[in-house]
Amino acid sequence: MRRPTLEAVAARAGVSRATASRVVNGQTTVAPHIRDAVQRAIDELGYVPNSAARSLVTQRTDSVALVVSEPGTRVFSEDPLFSTAIRSASMELEAINKQVVLMLASSPKSHARVERYISGGHVDGVMLLSMHGADPLPSALSRLRVPVVSYGRPAVPVDIPFVDNDNVGGAEAGVRHLVEAGRRRIATIAGPQDMIAGQDRLTGYRNILRDSDRRSIVAVGDFTRESGAVAMRQLLGDDPGLDAVFVANDLMAVGALQSLRQAGRRVPDDVAVVGFDDIEAAKYTEPPLTTLRHPVTEQAAAMVRLLLNLFEGGPTDPIILPTELVVRESA
Amino acid sequence: MRRPTLEAVAARAGVSRATASRVVNGQTTVAPHIRDAVQRAIDELGYVPNSAARSLVTQRTDSVALVVSEPGTRVFSEDPLFSTAIRSASMELEAINKQVVLMLASSPKSHARVERYISGGHVDGVMLLSMHGADPLPSALSRLRVPVVSYGRPAVPVDIPFVDNDNVGGAEAGVRHLVEAGRRRIATIAGPQDMIAGQDRLTGYRNILRDSDRRSIVAVGDFTRESGAVAMRQLLGDDPGLDAVFVANDLMAVGALQSLRQAGRRVPDDVAVVGFDDIEAAKYTEPPLTTLRHPVTEQAAAMVRLLLNLFEGGPTDPIILPTELVVRESA
DNA sequence: GATGGTTGAGAGAGCGCTCTCTCACGAGAT
DNA sequence: ATCTCGTGAGAGAGCGCTCTCTCAACCATC
Numbered sequence: 001m002r003r004p005t006l007e008a009v010a011a012r013a014g015v016s017r018a019t020a021s022r023v024v025n026g027q028t029t030v031a032p033h034i035r036d037a038v039q040r041a042i043d044e045l046g047y048v049p050n051s052a053a054r055s056l057v058t059q060r061t062d063s064v065a066l067v068v069s070e071p072g073t074r075v076f077s078e079d080p081l082f083s084t085a086i087r088s089a090s091m092e093l094e095a096i097n098k099q100v101v102l103m104l105a106s107s108p109k110s111h112a113r114v115e116r117y118i119s120g121g122h123v124d125g126v127m128l129l130s131m132h133g134a135d136p137l138p139s140a141l142s143r144l145r146v147p148v149v150s151y152g153r154p155a156v157p158v159d160i161p162f163v164d165n166d167n168v169g170g171a172e173a174g175v176r177h178l179v180e181a182g183r184r185r186i187a188t189i190a191g192p193q194d195m196i197a198g199q200d201r202l203t204g205y206r207n208i209l210r211d212s213d214r215r216s217i218v219a220v221g222d223f224t225r226e227s228g229a230v231a232m233r234q235l236l237g238d239d240p241g242l243d244a245v246f247v248a249n250d251l252m253a254v255g256a257l258q259s260l261r262q263a264g265r266r267v268p269d270d271v272a273v274v275g276f277d278d279i280e281a282a283k284y285t286e287p288p289l290t291t292l293r294h295p296v297t298e299q300a301a302a303m304v305r306l307l308l309n310l311f312e313g314g315p316t317d318p319i320i321l322p323t324e325l326v327v328r329e330s331a
Numbered sequence: 332m333r334r335p336t337l338e339a340v341a342a343r344a345g346v347s348r349a350t351a352s353r354v355v356n357g358q359t360t361v362a363p364h365i366r367d368a369v370q371r372a373i374d375e376l377g378y379v380p381n382s383a384a385r386s387l388v389t390q391r392t393d394s395v396a397l398v399v400s401e402p403g404t405r406v407f408s409e410d411p412l413f414s415t416a417i418r419s420a421s422m423e424l425e426a427i428n429k430q431v432v433l434m435l436a437s438s439p440k441s442h443a444r445v446e447r448y449i450s451g452g453h454v455d456g457v458m459l460l461s462m463h464g465a466d467p468l469p470s471a472l473s474r475l476r477v478p479v480v481s482y483g484r485p486a487v488p489v490d491i492p493f494v495d496n497d498n499v500g501g502a503e504a505g506v507r508h509l510v511e512a513g514r515r516r517i518a519t520i521a522g523p524q525d526m527i528a529g530q531d532r533l534t535g536y537r538n539i540l541r542d543s544d545r546r547s548i549v550a551v552g553d554f555t556r557e558s559g560a561v562a563m564r565q566l567l568g569d570d571p572g573l574d575a576v577f578v579a580n581d582l583m584a585v586g587a588l589q590s591l592r593q594a595g596r597r598v599p600d601d602v603a604v605v606g607f608d609d610i611e612a613a614k615y616t617e618p619p620l621t622t623l624r625h626p627v628t629e630q631a632a633a634m635v636r637l638l639l640n641l642f643e644g645g646p647t648d649p650i651i652l653p654t655e656l657v658v659r660e661s662a
Numbered sequence: 663g664a665t666g667g668t669t670g671a672g673a674g675a676g677c678g679c680t681c682t683c684t685c686a687c688g689a690g691a692t
Numbered sequence: 693a694t695c696t697c698g699t700g701a702g703a704g705a706g707c708g709c710t711c712t713c714t715c716a717a718c719c720a721t722c
Binding site for chain 2: 051
């Protein structure tokens, strides 16, 4: 016994398949008593439209892919930002009745799989979470003539609408906070320079230091906790007299705090620390972390709006959202 | 200009649609030179099969739903276990060429959406991550006559194959460790009692205490960090002389450590702490957390295997995986 | 009473694919 | 030379749905 078809519904209601279809799709050109009869047949049979058949004729699937182009471990276990972005985007899309197909594109092999899937017509559009400059996926997808929006400015100049937060402005605000607190030797733990966020946040740091006539002291991490700890030790070795550090993300800041503690530095008394992202854990560090919050949820919403505009021909200008300095105890 | 169809490929290669289809699907009953001609046509046109049309006739979709039935915030931002499970399951499924459709079912409204989607034939099977006993989704889905497997034993007795870790045994091992270290007053911060993991871990705790002739001291949390902190304060108020606490998950253990620090207790000197789950953060607490590791990745793999068996008629007995005590400095 | 317009419902094509059935062809057996 | 059989390829039905086109029925208008 298979699932009931529209044909069965129509037969039971004593109408044609076309009329049954009209009722299913909520068209108004059906007389009330007929509509009721069809509806009753639908309920009795437990009819649910076959999506494959429908999208075969409509050429729509009502689902969009959320492609996460990062090494898998990084995405989930480490950086909570990805998780939040995924969750927010999912909820936004579900609100407009689009289904989310999550795809992890961590290896070249899976890249090929993603491309095949996307071009197979499984989805109406793509939301791309890709952070690395060298990632070939943005340009590959944009070639596929499928609507694509990106979370984060694509590193290669490719014509994809995107949503990003104001990394430069945020970093400037964070470092300015340190300057205004009277800190003299402000170091930074920068993010990886093959990522836009890493580049831009370093740019913001440099902008303020230049303007305030301080020397820049830079160590580079890769946005992981561990790399933050390593970079902090290195900075302390290079310049034991530093009294502040701007860390390009909270995860590295957590590692930095650890190294500072081990080195016997008090935070913020000896060294002030400012992070970036305002992840959940930032509230629970010792001391709680001063950081820059960016509205991940709003970004996801903006991305969905962008994608919708792509479908329907609305404006698709990039959207840059501001960050907000959250002052806690570490600076 | 639309995407090329099989028809176009066939025409270009000078064969029939049927033969082109045979080549696409890798059948061997095609003469080599014909196969080459078709393959060339495919490459030249950039042909990709239309999935809707294919699954309309095959009645398969080659994708499975990963339904996460928890309040959204909890799932991602808080508990890294969900993330790991999702990632692992995704990778396992992708390895066998099944696509993952991630669905968050946080509200009754989204439950309805999920059910509609599942019964709409979008997916071949369902992997269910549901932890709460009161969740109506397991039974609802099992009624849909769709292959379903569950991560974690369903609380209601419903005939769904599942994978779980040995919560009772793990808790026993954790508490036994405390007993063997000579701890006398061993408290527990239990998980929510409407969750199987919460119940079973409390059972394990009670088993050992009973056998070792100690009094049980119980506070109940809800698996969040905050609730762990609150419960720890409460326990210290109830029994200031306690010298150990078994916490039903690491997230709560992190909160408990915080409360212990604030109360001036040294860990493990004054109070030993054992957690459960071995999340990433357990390595970075002060001091690092002794905890019970369960192999989330293997669990996900087992779940995929179970689902495959459901498709193909293999064994579908529940799979219970053992936990492993990871001794760090907190106990 | 003939004409025109409006509304509601059916007929039927066709979306792109798979798969069974059929058939042509050539090799080997009789 | 005839028959059987295996092999490779085509014809065509049909998966379940949407949507255009057509048409019947009804009312209003002249």
